[in-house]
Amino acid sequence: MTIVALNNITKRFTGDLILEKISLQVEQGERIGLIGRNGEGKSTILKIIARIEMPDEGIVSVQKGATVGLLDQMPSVTGTMVVRDFLRTAFGHVLALQAELEAMESRMMQDTSEKLLQNYGEKQARFIELGGYNLDTDMDKILHGLGIPHLADKAWEQLSGGERTKVSLAKMLLEEPDLLLLDEPTNHLDLKAVEWLTQFLRVYGGTVLVVSHDRYFLDEVVQKIVELENKELITYYTNFSGYLVEREERLLKEFKDYKDQQKQIKKMKQAIKRLRQWAMEANPPNAALFRRAKNMEKALNRIEVLKKPALEQKNMRLEFEESKRSGEDVVIFDQVGLEFGTQILFESLDWHVRQKERIAIVGENGAGKSTILKLILGELEPDIGTVHVGPSVDIAYLSQHMDVGDENQTVIEAFRDKVAVVEGDARHMLATFLFYGEMVFRKVANLSGGERMRLSLAQFMNQPVNTLLLDEPTNHLDIASREVLEEALRNFEGTIIAISHDRFFMDQIFDRTVWLEQGQIFSYGGNYSYAAQRRKAIVSRET
Missing domain, CATH: 3.40.50.300 (P-loop containing nucleotide triphosphate hydrolases)
Structure with missing residues (x-):
């Protein structure tokens, strides 16, 4: 059963085209890794699914009644709220049921009617089914798994940015949404916590869509890779290691198909040119040859020209400037x-x-x-x-x-503060790190x-x-x-x-x-x- 479907989604930011007519179908229970270069729009896809961002064109369909959780959301939390109390908000519906039970228990001190007792029994059975008596145990299990039990009694305002991210992840895991959207979940975790999260996601009862660049994590968690490349989504029904093999095979096949088609187009153009030349050289001009050339030209125009696949993308060019050798x-x-x-x-x-x-x-x-x-x-x-x-x-x-460097500096100013070179050399050096043209004048803060x-x-x-x-x-x-x-x-x-x-x-x-x-x-x-x-x-x- 499909839990979410994106159909022909297009998204622009300040006039720049980020996503163009992409489609994606996520089935219930799937573990999907969404990969691609920084800035391609992976996080935007998660936000569109979570309805935080709206597409400019296209349709987003989410299964009726399905809950969606996105790690990227930074919650609005009162600074003095203690982490344990914040995590308990993940059990809102269970806590509401607990409050009802406590109110009924107070009434039962004077009212022992069969109707009240039956109602209490039904609500208590539902409370047990929802794990109401295990809330603190479940909370401690997640806190220990993520390596943050020491944060349980800290106030939110005392947490660093990384700690807030981990606590937000803990809350979302406790909520157990039907569709779990994770954006670089391993970035702030130590190795022990990464291994715990890996096992947690492998047995998770819902659906998982994760943006990650952690190659072992992708191998261990996902069974399907969706790559965002040049505003298009390409799906591979395998883990990351399998994706590397299949991607190379796909690119080689696409490049061969592209070259074969280009040869065919070239031959057809040459044939059209020859037919027209022969028709003109005939005396009188040969109408039949002109018709054959015209028909071949129509056939050529009907061909759906394949895009040339990019076998190599632009990458950073890294080379260390080494000094003399150190001592032993x-x-x-x-x-x-x-x-x-x-x-x-x-x-x-x-x-x-x-x-x-x-x-x-x-x-x-x-x-x-x-x-x-x-x-x-x-x-x-x-x-x-x-x-x-x-x-x-x-x-x-x-x-x-x-x-x-200073958040108000431009990229080139921050670079030249650390590396003493003239502006022309600085721009050349920055280009090797994919800062081209006007990008060097962007503020560090942005x-x-x-x-x-x-x-x-x-x-x-x-x-x-x-x-x-x-x-x-x-x-x-x-x-x-x-x-x-x-x-x-x-x-x-x-x-x-x-x-x-x-x-x-x-x-x-x-x-x-x-x-x-x-x-x-x-x-x-x-x-x-x-x-x-x-x-x-x-x-x-x-x-």
Whole structure:
């Protein structure tokens, strides 16, 4: 049964055509991944389905009575409201039924009529069916799954943007809508929470449509990929790995069909030209040849000309400006201890990073991953012990917060603040990060998450370095841009230390994985998948 259908949807923003006559049918129970480049209109499709945006043309049909939940919505919440109370609003209908039951219980103190008792019994059965006695248990299960039980008693105004996103996700999962619309749900989650969400969605009772650039997540959750490319939707009935194979086969077939058709059109045009020439050269001119040429021309005009498929899209061109080699010892932590308030973050921490190592740091949110990078950068000092950075180590740091400069600056101004070049060279450099023409004069405040990350990368890549510190570098990048970044990192000759929850990215780039847990470092000589298997085996033996 179809839960939502989009028919010939067209959408424009400030005159720019975003979607053009797209159609999509979502069946009940499906798990669909919606992919495409940043700015193509994926989030707009979700908003149109959720009726937050209205299409300029076309029809949106949603199954009668079906509930739709969209993660992208940032709720309007009173600043002093506690997270637990906010989450309880997900059970509005159940709480209303509970209030009815309590009112009836008060009446039953004086009225024990059979009619009231029967009514109470029916409502109590409905309350049990809706899980009314398990509300707090269900809430705690979601909070622990997403790794945010510590936020339960915090006021909304105390939460960061990322924490509000996770709490909003928790509320939506508790609401259990018939159609769950998720826009980059893994962006603010640690690895443990990503794995929990993966399992939750695999057994979810409703329908899931998710926009994501997390390649392993797409492989594990969805059975259908819908790609938005050049304002068109193309459907693949497989997961992400299968999509890569089928997409290449489709493009090669389309390119062959296009070339074959072009050959046919060329031959027909040549034949028409010859027929007309022969007709003119005949004495008298040959009317039959003119008719044949005219009929062939009509046949040519009836041909539906195929569009030339784009085998290659424009991508960022990334190449690091490398400085001289660093010494063998890049970073040494010697008996490092650090406390925040009453929390002991590190205690007697020893760690040695050597030249050319590629290290992925993983751990739960709050384990101290970003703090490790800040200690290396000298932004924090340890309470005890020392952090030594080699004298010839030149560091470039890419922050997950994408601090690209003054929000009122233009793109080119923010870039030149960090990279000392003339305007002409700056525009050329920015073009390699897909900032073309007038785009360089857009205000930083008006950039999307993906555009901010591209600007941050542009500033980051044009510094002479031999050591890279990366904090969630793939956040906000589409799949094509992630692949370009991965290729640039493979070609980098220096040392790389990165924090990431992108398992595919870590498997591709890093040959050492450092697990940060309980203030200590557990090091594994292999990529993330190898380290995860090793840890699982160790935990199994210990339990």
